Amino acid sequence: MHFLETLLNAHLTIGGVPILWREIIGNVFGLASAVGGMRRVVWAWPVGIVGNLLLLTVFLGGVFHTPQNLDLYGQAGRQVMFLVVSVYGWRQWARARAAGRREPEETDPARSIVAAVEPRWATARERVGIVVAAVVLTVAFGYLFEALGSWGPWPDAWIFTGSLLATYGMARGWTEFWLIWVGVDIVGVPLLLKAGYYPSAVLYIVYGAFVIWGFVVWLRTQRARPSVVPAAERAMTTGR
Template sequence: MSGGWLQGTAFTVFDQRVIWSDLIGNSIGLAALALGWRRSVWTWPAQLLAGLILVTANATAELAGGVGKQLVVIGVALFGWYQWTRGGHRTRDGGVAVRFATWRERGLLLAGTGLGTLAVGLLFTSLPELSWNPWPDAYVFVGTVAAMVAQARGLVEFWFAWLLVDLVGVPLAFASGLAFSGLVYVLYFALALLGLRDWWLRSRAASRPPLKGAPA
């Protein structure tokens, strides 16, 4: 697929054109989130492919910060892929074991997200060519990375992070001219609620002590 073809218009929605890279990349990203819900290791190559394609979408929209975000997402996807194939404990159904984060892990995630958002926001503010809307863009950027890191570790809090990202990601995508990204963020929100419920129940079931006389 050539870059020129990916930058072409697929269709128009809400008087905004949807380019092929935006359409394809976000569709694959949506599939990646669904695979994450199912705890399938294929979520990571899907996120990697989506990131590669969305680099083109953000470059077309002249969103240098978005390009940078996707490059970081690609790096975190490689980390998550490694974690789930080499370092993650797998359950009997073949999925990756999930759990709630410890208070220490939650503190590190919150502190890292807060400091990261501050640092990236200041960077975007000092270099306006990276983002026309620095603080919301920094929030979505760092929040996405934090969510993926939590997902790589099999933490239920991953879904809470995605929900918080979506609250800003939807209006930011529409305002940036990426209409399809905005629509996909709405679907992300619905999937995140379903995924949260599934991982929550699984983690609670795994933490219960086995019944007396039950096979280990």
């Protein structure tokens, strides 16, 4: 019990501001997961899950008595959502990888990898679904978080919704998921800075640059093989 309390309360102080180590470590795992997602490797999902568990305790600040002592239910709730969607994505990518083929690695063409997903644009129907879900879920979660007393409920609602859509899009192999992350970062950075979650805010800025790079990498891969979609992934995409 003493070890657990020490782990939860461990922090460093920068400029007189206490910063929890679990917030730093959780975000590092999140960044590592994003790198794995860009490279389309299966380990991106379990690594992300570890980061989600740590950050869940950070954003329930009132429950776990963080230095900020603020409950951001959208930020905390999205960690739970990530856990659920990550299990789905882990399963989907593992299946695709098992049935996949080797291809040149984007960052080192001399090497080859077995990619877990084939990047593609969402269909017109899927894009309409993304937009409708973004509007409906943001409004619904905004009212819910406001009723629960969340700090900054409306931007928090978009961050939660956008994270849900982006993570699901990554699991399905939609190249657009990187652009959804950009929208999440634009709202997330001001919210986290104002709430005092500085490591998370800084990492959101890093994410902003990273997701643009990831989008370019996936777009290059997609354009290099515009008509090649493995049968295994077609089956997962269409359900047949």
